[in-house]
Structures are given as structure tokens and as C-alpha cells.
Amino acid sequence: MPSEQTDFAVIGGGPAGAAATLTLRRHAPQRHVVLLEAGRHDRPKPGEVLPAVAQGLLRQLGVWTSFVAEAFVESRAVVSAWSGETPDERHSMFSAQGAGGQLDRARFDRLLVQSADAAGAEVRFASPVCSAVREGYGWRLKLPDGDIVADAVIWATGRSWKLARSFGAKLRAHSHLAAYTRFFDRAPGDCQIVIEARPEGWWYSADLPDQCRVVACLTDPDLGSEMRDPKSWYRALAATQLIAPLLSSGARETAALVKSAGTVTIDPAAGERWVAAGDSLFAADPLSSRGIIHALRSGILAAYAASDMLDGRGELARKRYAMIARQGFADYVPALAAHYAAAARWDTAFWQRRGRHFQNPAAAATQG
Ligand SMILES: Cc1cc2nc3c(=O)[nH]c(=O)nc-3n(C[C@H](O)[C@H](O)[C@H](O)COP(=O)(O)OP(=O)(O)OC[C@H]3O[C@@H](n4cnc5c(N)ncnc54)[C@H](O)[C@@H]3O)c2cc1C
Structure with a gap:
């Protein structure tokens, strides 16, 4: 050779x-x-x-x-149903850093x-x-x-x-965390990122270039294994308040991926x-x-x-x-724990597991 x-x-x-x-x-x-x-x-x-x-x-x-x-x-707003069901909207025009991008x-x-x-x-x-x-x-x-x-x-x-x-x-x-992600085309654009906490985990969607859209459900791999099945994924999607309506106008699925995300x-x-x-x-x-x-x-x-x-x-x-x-990791652990703690309003396995980390984020960093 x-x-x-x-x-x-x-x-x-x-x-x-x-x-x-x-x-x-x-x-x-x-x-x-x-x-x-x-x-x-x-x-x-x-x-x-x-x-x-x-x-x-x-x-x-x-x-x-x-x-x-x-x-x-250009990301114009983040819309989330995170700590409660009432959507919260943050517009990039009010951010000193300006707008980010959706790629x-x-x-x-x-x-x-x-x-x-x-x-x-x-x-x-x-x-x-x-x-x-x-x-x-x-x-x-x-x-x-x-x-x-x-x-x-x-x-x-x-x-x-x-x-x-x-x-x-x-x-x-x-x-541990897994992302069950699907991509769509023919989706109307809104320049927004949408995030929603659900009993099984959390969902996000973003408007992408060329009238495309990504939708992902993040949950623990052992809890979400049935999400590999399109029927289960679409059933769980239908129960979301903010994400499901984004696909209601003729969007067509183009690809599906499962990725580890822990x-x-x-x-x-x-x-x-x-x-x-x-x-x-x-x-x-x-x-x-x-x-x-x-x-x-x-x-x-x-x-x-x-x-x-x-x-x-x-x-x-x-x-x-x-x-x-x-240092980067030490900054990340309490910030992530605080994000999850803000949404913990269900007594389901996914949120109970996050709860253990909120009580002792330092231990979560070292023990997993
Ligand atoms: C579901 C999900 C959603 C995410 N959303 C966001 C988000 O919205 N914003 C954000 O900032 N981050 C997000 N991330 C994280 C982000 O995608 C990664 O942090 C980022 O891609 C890391 O960049 P990287 O270059 O380290 O790795 P990668 O982007 O994974 O690139 C690694 C490259 O290495 C190549 N490679 C692998 N093995 C070999 C090999 N043996 N030899 C040669 N090449 C190899 C791969 O082909 C790949 O191109 C998300 C992650 C997931 C899983």
C-alpha cells in the first residue's frame, strides 16, 4: 500500500x-x-x-x-411551549446579537x-x-x-x-438521548424555530431553505424505540400543540433519520x-x-x-x-439542568430522569 x-x-x-x-x-x-x-x-x-x-x-x-x-x-423568532402550554415568543429583533440562521x-x-x-x-x-x-x-x-x-x-x-x-x-x-428526525419539503416558510415539551420528551421544528422543514422528537432511546415506526411517530406528532399544525398544508416527507443526541x-x-x-x-x-x-x-x-x-x-x-x-463542560451542565427543570411538569420516565440530574447537576456531570 x-x-x-x-x-x-x-x-x-x-x-x-x-x-x-x-x-x-x-x-x-x-x-x-x-x-x-x-x-x-x-x-x-x-x-x-x-x-x-x-x-x-x-x-x-x-x-x-x-x-x-x-x-x-434568517431566524426571526423562537416559539416555545416549554414551561407551560401558553406559547412564548422571542423575536431576534430584540436580541443584541441579531438573528441566527436556519441551515x-x-x-x-x-x-x-x-x-x-x-x-x-x-x-x-x-x-x-x-x-x-x-x-x-x-x-x-x-x-x-x-x-x-x-x-x-x-x-x-x-x-x-x-x-x-x-x-x-x-x-x-x-x-442518553435519541433524536427521531424527519425532513419535509413543500412546507411554507415562517423563519421560526418551534420547541415543545411533551410527556415523552421534547419536539422541535425549524423552517429550512427551499421550503423544507425539519421535525424531531427527542426522547430516551429505551423509551422511544417505537418512534422508529412511522405510525407511532406521526401519532405522537398529532398530539403536539405547536408542531403538528406546521405540517398541515401539504408538506411531503423526504427523509427520516435516528441519531444519538446524549x-x-x-x-x-x-x-x-x-x-x-x-x-x-x-x-x-x-x-x-x-x-x-x-x-x-x-x-x-x-x-x-x-x-x-x-x-x-x-x-x-x-x-x-x-x-x-x-471549563466549557462545567458551564454547560448547570445551564442544561436549568433548561430541563423549567419544563418538568409531567411525572413520566423521561422527566423523572431529568429530575434526578436537576437535583444534583454536578453529580450528573461526573456520574451520568
Ligand atoms: C438531532 C440533532 C439536532 C441538532 N441540532 C443542532 C442545532 O440546532 N444547532 C447546533 O448548533 N447543533 C445542533 N446539533 C449538534 C450539531 O449537529 C453538532 O454538534 C455538530 O455537527 C458537530 O460538528 P462536528 O464537526 O464535531 O461533527 P459532525 O458535524 O458530525 O462532522 C463529523 C464529520 O466526520 C466524518 N467522519 C466520521 N467518521 C470519520 C472517519 N473515520 N474518517 C473520516 N471522516 C469521518 C463524518 O462523515 C462527518 O462529516 C444537533 C445534533 C443532533 C443529533
């Missing part, structure tokens, strides 16, 4: 991997970077709501103008990767990394069509942790010549709406850490990076 040499290999071309690649190109333009993406970003993917704070990060990455040209849906995720991910390519990185689609083994100071990555030897690696494969063993990282699942962290956050970023480092509950922001931010920081590793400051880089990751 042929093997190639690179300074940096970034594994995974989601927002975290693309942000890391773009940052490496800007920060260390003399170094070679290869971005390895298993897929092609040509399939529907959940994770559509981009908070307004992303604007600064997209500018920092040099992709703001291209992002604006994509004309995604076609495949198109957004493609935009970031294409920007990395235009910035001089070598981008390879359909290139899944199967395993990584130490070689010299760096890593030999095994791909179906040959090996790549990299001096440093950024691991950004999202919620796929198959490489954890290669890097000697331990996974910690703090909570909180997972890894330890350590970085090791010898490798750094984890995005969901691979810390996968958050979608209720927190921080997944893409965290992916972009940690991708940028991972790039600086990986660069320091090649410049002989590996230990300091690892320590700093781990400290920032710990």
Missing part, C-alpha cells in the same frame, strides 16, 4: 474539522494540511439552527461573505469544506480513516486506499468515536500529537443549541494546539486545551 506524508491530518469534515483546517491554513501556511472526510456532504443531516454568535466565528474563519451568499433562512446542514458543511479547499488544504471526500497507529513522533492513518503519515492529527469525527481506542481516549456518556465527553481532550475537536471532544444535548458553535470554536483552538505540538510546545498546548474543554 502506498503511504503519503503530511504535516497535519484533520479527520472529519464537519464544522469542527473544517474550522481546524481553515485555521491551520491561516496560522501555518507553510505547512501541508490534508482534510479527510468519510462522506460527501450530500445527505440530509440534523443540526440546522445556527445561533447569532456564530457570526464572529465565521468572520474569523474568513467565510462570512460566502455564508451570506448562501442565503439560508441546510449539508450545504453549510460543504461550504466550509470548499472554503478549506480554496484556502490551500488538500481535501479528500469519501476517505474514511479506519484506524491510527503511532509512527515516529506522529501517526499513521489507515484508509481503504492507502496510508497517510501525519506529524499531528486533529480528530473531528463527530459522534463517531471509532478512533477513541487508537488515541487511547476514554468515552464518558453522561446522559451528552458525551472524552478524556483526555488531547494527547501525543493529537487533539480532539467538536462532538468527538464533547457532544452536547441539542437542547443547548451549542453544537455548531462549540465545533467551530474547538476546531479553531485545536488547530492552535496542534500547531504548538509541532513547534515543541506540546505539553503546554495539551494542558491549556484540556483546561478550556473542562
Whole structure:
């Protein structure tokens, strides 16, 4: 098998991997970077709501103008039936940060990767990394069509942790959650995000570009297994107050997906010549709406850490990076517990489980 040499290999071309690649190109333009993406970003993917704070990060990455040209849906309001049945509406015009976006995720991910390519990185689609083994100071990555030897690696494969063993990282699942998601077209647009708490969990829907819409039910995997069956999913949808009416005018289902969505962290956050970023480092509950922001931010920081590793400051880089990751998680736990506590008005298994975490969020962080 042929093997190639690179300074940096970034594994995974989601927002975290693309942000890391773009940052490496800007920060260390003399170094070679290869971005390895298993897929092609040509399939529907959940994770559509981009908070307004992303604007600064997209500018920092040099992709703001291209992002604006994509004309995604501007988020004008969040409507929720969360702590009670009366809908609460928050309009972005009253937010100091302005409006966020509602994305076609495949198109957004493609935009970031294409920007990395235009910035001089070598981008390879359909290139899944199967395993990584130490070689010299760096890593030999095994791909179906040959090996790549990299001096440093950024691991950004999202919620796929198959490489954890290669890097000697331990996974910690703090909570379990599954998202039963369906996409629709021919849905009239309203530029809104709608969230509704229900006895079985919670639902969200967002108006997406090209008259598309996403609708998802989030519940525990053991409680929601029947949600895989379209009849059960549509029956539960019919009982919602705010979400069901959004599909009443001839919307047509185009795709259905089941994704894990619980909180997972890894330890350590970085090791010898490798750094984890995005969901691979810390996968958050979608209720927190921080997944893409965290992916972009940690991708940028991972790039600086990986660069320091090649410049002989590996230990300091690892320590700093781990400290920032710990702090991010420490901020997240009480905020998430407070969100769930605000909606806990049913005596069902889903809400009882969240209740145990509200009483002791610190324990939830360490014990799951
Ligand atoms: C149901 C649901 C709804 C969500 N909603 C939101 C939301 O509204 N707003 C928000 O901010 N976040 C949301 N999130 C979270 C958000 O989608 C993620 O946090 C974000 O995508 C993480 O980016 P990433 O780059 O770390 O991982 P990903 O986006 O998952 O990208 C990882 C990439 O790595 C590739 N890959 C995997 N394995 C390999 C391999 N071995 N070799 C090479 N490539 C590989 C994958 O193909 C993928 O393209 C949601 C998540 C779920 C599950």
C-alpha cells in the first residue's frame, strides 16, 4: 500500500474539522494540511439552527461573505411551549446579537469544506480513516486506499468515536438521548424555530431553505424505540400543540433519520500529537443549541494546539486545551439542568430522569 506524508491530518469534515483546517491554513501556511472526510456532504443531516454568535466565528474563519451568499433562512423568532402550554415568543429583533440562521446542514458543511479547499488544504471526500497507529513522533492513518503519515492529527469525527481506542481516549456518556428526525419539503416558510415539551420528551421544528422543514422528537432511546415506526411517530406528532399544525398544508416527507443526541465527553481532550475537536471532544444535548458553535470554536483552538505540538510546545498546548474543554463542560451542565427543570411538569420516565440530574447537576456531570 502506498503511504503519503503530511504535516497535519484533520479527520472529519464537519464544522469542527473544517474550522481546524481553515485555521491551520491561516496560522501555518507553510505547512501541508490534508482534510479527510468519510462522506460527501450530500445527505440530509440534523443540526440546522445556527445561533447569532456564530457570526464572529465565521468572520474569523474568513467565510462570512460566502455564508451570506448562501442565503439560508434568517431566524426571526423562537416559539416555545416549554414551561407551560401558553406559547412564548422571542423575536431576534430584540436580541443584541441579531438573528441566527436556519441551515441546510449539508450545504453549510460543504461550504466550509470548499472554503478549506480554496484556502490551500488538500481535501479528500469519501476517505474514511479506519484506524491510527503511532509512527515516529506522529501517526499513521489507515484508509481503504492507502496510508497517510501525519506529524499531528486533529480528530473531528463527530459522534463517531471509532478512533477513541487508537488515541487511547476514554468515552464518558453522561446522559442518553435519541433524536427521531424527519425532513419535509413543500412546507411554507415562517423563519421560526418551534420547541415543545411533551410527556415523552421534547419536539422541535425549524423552517429550512427551499421550503423544507425539519421535525424531531427527542426522547430516551429505551423509551422511544417505537418512534422508529412511522405510525407511532406521526401519532405522537398529532398530539403536539405547536408542531403538528406546521405540517398541515401539504408538506411531503423526504427523509427520516435516528441519531444519538446524549451528552458525551472524552478524556483526555488531547494527547501525543493529537487533539480532539467538536462532538468527538464533547457532544452536547441539542437542547443547548451549542453544537455548531462549540465545533467551530474547538476546531479553531485545536488547530492552535496542534500547531504548538509541532513547534515543541506540546505539553503546554495539551494542558491549556484540556483546561478550556473542562471549563466549557462545567458551564454547560448547570445551564442544561436549568433548561430541563423549567419544563418538568409531567411525572413520566423521561422527566423523572431529568429530575434526578436537576437535583444534583454536578453529580450528573461526573456520574451520568
Ligand atoms: C438531532 C440533532 C439536532 C441538532 N441540532 C443542532 C442545532 O440546532 N444547532 C447546533 O448548533 N447543533 C445542533 N446539533 C449538534 C450539531 O449537529 C453538532 O454538534 C455538530 O455537527 C458537530 O460538528 P462536528 O464537526 O464535531 O461533527 P459532525 O458535524 O458530525 O462532522 C463529523 C464529520 O466526520 C466524518 N467522519 C466520521 N467518521 C470519520 C472517519 N473515520 N474518517 C473520516 N471522516 C469521518 C463524518 O462523515 C462527518 O462529516 C444537533 C445534533 C443532533 C443529533
